[in-house]
Amino acid sequence: MRILGITGGIGAGKTTVTQMFVRLGADAVDADQISHEIMLPNGSAYFPVVHAFGKNILNADGTIHRKKLADIVFQNEKQLQLLNQITHGCIFEEMQRRIDRSKASLLCLDVPLLFSSDFPIRCDKTLAVIAPENCRIQRVMQRDSCTRKQAEQRICRQLSDTEFTALADFCIVNDGSAEKIWEQVKNVYQIMME
Ligand SMILES: CC(C)(COP(=O)(O)OP(=O)(O)OC[C@H]1O[C@@H](n2cnc3c(N)ncnc32)[C@H](O)[C@@H]1O)[C@@H](O)C(=O)NCCC(=O)NCCS
Ligand SMILES: Nc1ncnc2c1ncn2[C@@H]1O[C@H](COP(=O)(O)OP(=O)(O)OP(=O)(O)O)[C@@H](O)[C@H]1O
Numbered sequence: 001m002r003i004l005g006i007t008g009g010i011g012a013g014k015t016t017v018t019q020m021f022v023r024l025g026a027d028a029v030d031a032d033q034i035s036h037e038i039m040l041p042n043g044s045a046y047f048p049v050v051h052a053f054g055k056n057i058l059n060a061d062g063t064i065h066r067k068k069l070a071d072i073v074f075q076n077e078k079q080l081q082l083l084n085q086i087t088h089g090c091i092f093e094e095m096q097r098r099i100d101r102s103k104a105s106l107l108c109l110d111v112p113l114l115f116s117s118d119f120p121i122r123c124d125k126t127l128a129v130i131a132p133e134n135c136r137i138q139r140v141m142q143r144d145s146c147t148r149k150q151a152e153q154r155i156c157r158q159l160s161d162t163e164f165t166a167l168a169d170f171c172i173v174n175d176g177s178a179e180k181i182w183e184q185v186k187n188v189y190q191i192m193m194e
Pocket of ligand 1: 008010031080083154
């Protein structure tokens, strides 16, 4: 099995690109989805997160209000580091479990923090998905019904497109139509399967 790590800033199109690899036959593991699962009331990070951030981050039904938590951590670097410390071990362990279960020839890891120093999983190749910042902000505001400021606060905590491009083996520019990236995805898929 070959592992392709897919990364990029918020709203760049990591998940869109990953789903295209899945259409071509790859398996996928999504770090954001796992981070949501481990924070559910029966998840491994639920109690540590509530203990660290207090009951004011809870909805009436006891689930974690992720947008409230996001507002706390993306306005304060120390709080973000704390959340990362609590969650990353649980996320990366669960990713490894899913990798071990996969029988696909190509496995894509969709990970925003692929190039952070604590990411422990070795990838055969890495792919950065990039798009102009204003385009990403518009997409995220529309998808998540958030404000420009909230989108910008996340972008401030992430690598720039120049940094992503310099660190990755492949780069896909997602600034146009879906057909345009489909051709780029097929090229990378072929190289990975050679
Ligand atoms: C802060 C939380 C609760 C916000 O949840 P929400 O549903 O609003 O966003 P979601 O999880 O879907 O993330 C959307 C995007 O935000 C950005 N983002 C999320 N976490 C981080 C982070 N720690 N640092 C920088 N950017 C991040 C990424 O671009 C991600 O794709 C959640 O993102 C979280 O728990 N983050 C910490 C865990 C983590 O690092 N997750 C990233 C995968 S390793
Ligand atoms: N080429 C495109 N044209 C129009 N909309 C797009 C395009 N690519 C992605 N989108 C839309 O932009 C939003 C963000 O895309 P996607 O979820 O794939 O990005 P992401 O990098 O995974 O985001 P996040 O960092 O928040 O997880 C989605 O609503 C998606 O449908």
